Amino acid sequence: MDLSFSLIAQQLVTGLALGSIYVLVGVGLSLVFGLLTIVNFAHGAFFMVGAYVGVFIFAKTGNFWFCMVAVPLATGAIGLVVERFLVRPLYGRGIDYPLLLTFGLAYVMMDVVRMVFGVQGEQFDTPELLQGAVDIGIGMFPIYRLFLIAVTxxxxxxxxxxxxxxxxxxxxxxxxxxxxxxxxxxxxxxxxWLAIFGVGTAIAGLAGLLAAPMRGVSPEMGVPVLIEAFVITVVGGMGSLGGAIAAGLLVGVVMSFTTLFAPELADFSMFALMAITLIFKPNGLFGRKGLMS
Incomplete structure (x- = not known):
């Protein structure tokens, strides 16, 4: 393979665009865990709900920019209700209680979405203004992916x-x-704590909306995202916002270059990166000891 500077630069930008979604998902999860010490297993479900709220609002208004405002507000509001009436009574009972609660809540949210929207999934087209590609000096690059980097x-x-x-x-x-x-x-x-939980879920919902044109929309779309979010959180360090940002971008770049050389190993590369990080940095890149105690 001819590894020209242009090709390497394009893969780097592609990795940053992919990493932008990872950063938003990881930051939302790390924000809740780092400040509330809650392992939120419903985080992927909020990601999925954000995508579906975007589908619903876009179908009614046809305005993607309105979705950019309404989706975080809607998912954040759901997060406020969840924290106030479900999570808050479990504070002080140990980390296992909210973990199990949010794990079950994720399945409830998926089933509710299946009942409302069906099981087939929905299509979310890239907004017309953000379609196409633009020359960024190293070659043509999709406008929407540059938009992802800017929004993040x-x-x-x-x-x-x-x-x-x-x-x-x-x-x-x-x-x-x-x-x-x-x-x-x-x-x-x-x-x-109520405000922090709401902000964390709002960011997850926004990430779901932004990922919808690239990944599609389905009730199960939050499951792999939850796995990716925890990988990013572990690599960056549990509860570290700076670590979530660095890890999200790093995972995106690693997967982008792995896709270039060995596409079948793209998903594996993410877990390999996590394993290598834990070997040399057991607390993650920017994690601190004692957070789980």
Missing amino acids: AVVLLLLWLVIEKTRFGLIVRAGARDPMVLRVLGIDVSKV
Whole structure:
């Protein structure tokens, strides 16, 4: 194979586009786990719900940009209800209780979607404005994949600004280290955790909408995504947002180049990367000890 600079550069950009979806999924999962210490097995289901909400809204409005706003709000609202009435009563009972709850909830959500939309799946075409390809200096590249990279960058920037530059972010960071400090200061910790769970599920829903034109929409689409999300979380380090970003992009690039040389090993490469990471960095790239205790 002639490995020209153009070919390598195009595969790199392809990997970054694929990694953008992984980053959004991984960040949503890491946000909930890192701050609430909840292993959310329903995260893939929220990804799937986001795609279906996008299908429904797009069919009614024909406006993809409206979907970009409405889908995160809708999935985030569902996440708020789940945290308030299902997850919150399990705080303090050990990590196994919310794990089992969200595991069962994922199957309930899939069955509800099957009853409402059917089992055949739905088609979600790339928005007309984002169809086609553009010359990026190293060759032609799909506009929609460049759009994915841009949207992910904007979401990460907004998340960083909220966490690092606002009073709410200060409260979140303090609560992640010691929730008792917030209680002493008279801050309602339950409202903070509620907001974090809602944001995490909203990001998962947005990722589902953005992935729909590339992956299609089906009730089972959240299952492989959940596996990918946990691989990214483990590689990056449990609960580390920076680790989720780095791992998501790394997994995307590794799978892109593996697809170029050995397409049949593309999925295997993701797990191989996780195994190698755990051998040399048992806590992940940016993980910290004691988070699970």
